[in-house]
Amino acid sequence: MDFIAWVTMSFLIGALILAGVMYALRSLYTARNYIILWVHYWAVLALAYAFLYISILTEQAWLGFPYMWALAFSGYVFYRASCALLGIATNRSMNRVGLGVVAVFLVGLSMIITEPIMLLVVHASVPVVAFVVGGVLFIRRGDNHARLVGVFSLLLGVGFAFYIPLFAIESMQGLLLSMMGVLGFLFSVSLVVLIVHDVHEEQVVLRNTLAYKSYHDTLTGLKNRAFYEEHIARLDTADRWPMSLLLMDVNRLKQVNDRFGHRLGDKMLITVSNVIAQANKPHGLLVRYGGDEFIMLLPKTDGEEASRIKARIQEETVKHMFKGIPCSVAVGVACKTDASMSYEALFDEAERAMYDDKVNA
DSSP states (O other): OHHHHHHHHHHHHHHHHHHHHHHHTTTOHHHHHHHHHHHHHHHHHHHHHHHHHHHHHHTOGGGHHHHHHHHHHHHHHHHHHHHHHHTOOTTOTTSHHHHHHHHHHHHHHHHHHHOSSOHHHHTTHHHHHHHHHHHHHHHHHOSHHHHHHHHHHHHHHHHHHTHHHHHTSHHHHHHHHHHHHHHHHHHHHHHHHHHHHHHHHHHHHHHHHHHHHHHBOTTTOSBOHHHHHHHHHHHSOGGGOSEEEEEEEETTHHHHHHHHOHHHHHHHHHHHHHHHHHHSOTTOEEEEOSSSEEEEEETTOOHHHHHHHHHHHHHHHTTOEETTEEOOEEEEEEEEOSTTSOHHHHHHHHHHHHHHHHHHO
């Protein structure tokens, strides 16, 4: 009864903890994947122990075979769960971490083939390998949460290694069962904490990635029009005057796209964006406004300084050629010095100047 009570208690506690976390994170597909895999691992392991107990109780040796099959399959599920938790694709079989965990499955399989008679000796071996290999992998991951899981996993592996010889000593049974139950509980809790931490980190990265993409142009890496339109109101303030606006249009981009394809056109846009970025002031705002249009907004910059920046941009762009077509940029400059000019008027003036520069080019 002690054996049944310990196994039942360990798995019930783990199942309740994981069920609670699954409910709390039910909207997160990745979290559910992690948790479901670990539930599967524990369920298969529990099934293995059930076969073992029944075989001992009924003295039916043939029950040792489904016991060891379940134990070997638990190794495979452990491999899948470890890969999911560590962010490793299961089809990357040559990955050194993946190979390490595959060993769990192979050890279990070899036991089915070579050691079907040594039932009482074998039954602790796979958990030892699983928990030791898993512990090493978690510790090697490097972060504190994973290290904690790794330490408890290693302790469980050591506990399983000495479980059978120590359990034969009647005075050690109570202590041994209590120790394994506590370690199992701590391992379960630390694993759940690690899962929650990983899911939280994934969500933070996802939010940051989405925020970046929503305000940046994917081709050039510059701020995009959405960022510009959302932030322009707070940029046009008296403490930033005089403020200069450079509106730029890449010449001959359509010609390059039509004759040589958009891939070369993209290279031209990237080249121009790099030239403009090098000419930008540290506090200036550089935006890809449209397909071939860029905006540079320069606070605390008068028209004379803005004209020098325009000249520098045009001098640098003409140094680049694309399939014999010279690269050049039409640039319009306008400057706002006080509240008498609206930002719309500033933009219109820069746009007219840009078209004039394009015609003259």
